[in-house]
Amino acid sequence: MWPIIHKLGSPKWFYTMSGRWLPFLWGSGTILVVLGSLWGLAFAPPDYQQGDSFRILYVHVPAAILAQSCFALMAMCSLIFLVWRIKLADMVAGAAAPFGAAMTFGALFSGAVWGVPTWGTWWVWDARLTSMLLMLFLYLGIMALRGAFASRDGGARAAAILTLVGVINLPIIKYSVVWWNTLHQGATFSLTEKPAMPASMWLPLLLMVIGFYLLFAAVTVARTRNEIIRRQPTARWVRALVQGGRHGL
């Protein structure tokens, strides 16, 4: 067990292995998102009530799912970093944060645009919108806190503590806001129930969600690789890598 964890946590091993995964992640993610968009935007049947405006769903839902998954990933990495002091976990958490914030903003923005034709307003103080907005503030706070520390290790630990506090609070925020007000429809996807939409509608959505996940993995891995190089510019294997050209490892 332990040798595997140490191997996984070694930046050099991660750099070498992720170099092999990366083209696959970028390629399959892009193909799925392009396929899903074409299918969803051009070929899926229009909604009987909302007409064509429902197609925003194909961006809105994956963005919202990714925003939450990204926070979960950051929380896991923060816990691993705080408990076992594996630096790679912190690098992943730091690399994932801007993507998560962007997805949260994307979900909010696409939701606002979608709200105009369906609810007749850009913004309502609905439970889901409000809890997403608060999650965006949490993301921004975590990123700002990491940047505010002069020492990298201090910023990393502070961000990890705040991420864990945030992840305990997110369900509380979520349910308190739900009790406060709710207008949004329930979740679109559920693992236990059969989707209410016809297959021609939810299959492109499924493609989009998987595609978004793959692109998220690609972005996070690429950013983590950059961070590894940035943090260890003097390590022997990094020097060898630079001298041996880009494709050395």
Place this chain on the structure above:
Amino acid sequence: MTAERTATDRIAGPLPGLWQGFSATLSRDCRLRFRRRSELANPLIFFALIVTLFPLGLAPDSTLLSSIAPGLLWVAALLSVLLSLDGLFRDDFDDGTLEQLLLAPQPTGILVLARIVAHWLTTGLPLALISPLLAVMLSLPGHSMDVLMLTLLLGSATLSLIGAIGAALTVGLRRGGVLLSLLILPLYTPVLIFGAGTVRLAIEGAPVAPWLALMGAMLALSLLAAPWAAAAALKLSLDG
């Protein structure tokens, strides 16, 4: 280990226990806070000022004011607590007392809890006590006063506990104040929602016990988790 222990025993006697450490920190902090009377009054004045600003900005209409009074009083109380948080660890960080707190033989979480209790006794408790006065000025119905005070008592303790995490995270930073509000305000929203919501329920005459129980649950949860998170944050603030 035993040799070290006997050496300490010879110099200072047996180590003080948990309760002694807690009560010593609590009484020291309370004494310090009561000696700086002007600082003690600042959050209260701030609270009263914010409440005064709203009628000026809206309209002196008593039906309008009484309908927004629960939320307004709660937001004002929340901001006053936020304002006072920066002083929770700042002075002791500057003069090195904080390092002694971390070096103490008792678990840091217990000592941090003592500081938080002292902070609540000197901000949250007075805020709750003067809130009926300001509530009368906003023409909040009389039968909801006791619920308002009760929610502020419970809620402000939760605010102090959660706020301590943010204060501990930002104490080492030169301009931590703005960052502190960015970190803490999203975490404060559940307390605000339940605090103001309970008062609104009380105005309508609905039963408030379930909501008060939920506020108590939030207090219990933060009582368990927050002192330890704040202690961990203090350790890293002193390292970095």
